[in-house]
Amino acid sequence: MVITxxxxxxxxxxxxxxxRAFDAxxxxxxxxxxxxxxxxxxxxxxxxxxxxxxxxxxxxxQMRRTEPIPxxxxxxxxxxADPTLVVFDVAGRLxxxxxxxxxx
Numbered sequence: 093m094v095i096t097x098x099x100x101x102x103x104x105x106x107x108x109x110x111x112r113a114f115d116a117x118x119x120x121x122x123x124x125x126x127x128x129x130x131x132x133x134x135x136x137x138x139x140x141x142x143x144x145x146x147x148x149x150x151x152x153x154q155m156r157r158t159e160p161i162p163x164x165x166x167x168x169x170x171x172x173a174d175p176t177l178v179v180f181d182v183a184g185r186l187x188x189x190x191x192x193x194x195x196x
Contacts, residue, residue, distance in 0.1 A: 093126070094146040095183035100168045100175035101138045110140055110171035117163050124151020128164075142167065145182075152179070158169075 098122040098189035103108050114130040142164045146152040156162065168175040 093185075094149045094152050095180045095182060096144045096146065096152065096164070096187045097143075098142045098144075098168060099172075099177040099178075100173035101142055102140050102168070102171045102173045104137055106171040106173075106189070107132070107137070107140070109166060110173075113167035113170035114142065117167060120163065122151075122155040122159065122163070124148065124154060138169075138170075140173075149181070158178045 112131065119130075124147045126147055128142060128144040131141050131143060133141075143165065146155075154185075166173060
């Protein structure tokens with residue numbers, strides 16, 4: 093699994109724009125995307141992240157080959173922000189009781 097984190101500063105007045113763009117993204121989910129979260133910092137309300145879990149590095153690479161501008165970037169741009177991207181390989185995973193994730 094691979095996790096991508098897009099982070100951007102979104103003016104407070106534009107937070108609803110980002111939420112709408114994220115919700116609209118449900119209609120076009122790329123193959124290999126396992127799940128995605130839109131999160132907002134509690135300590136700085138202008139800091140937002142889209143955290144996405146991908147089935148594999150190849151799934152992420154395939155999306156990047158087929159989409160000229162990734163959907164998450166377009167979501168931030170709809171709110172007037174240009175995000176930065178960090179990619180992580182998943183090295184381990186813990187699941188809490190009641191999690192709806194399947195065990196590995």
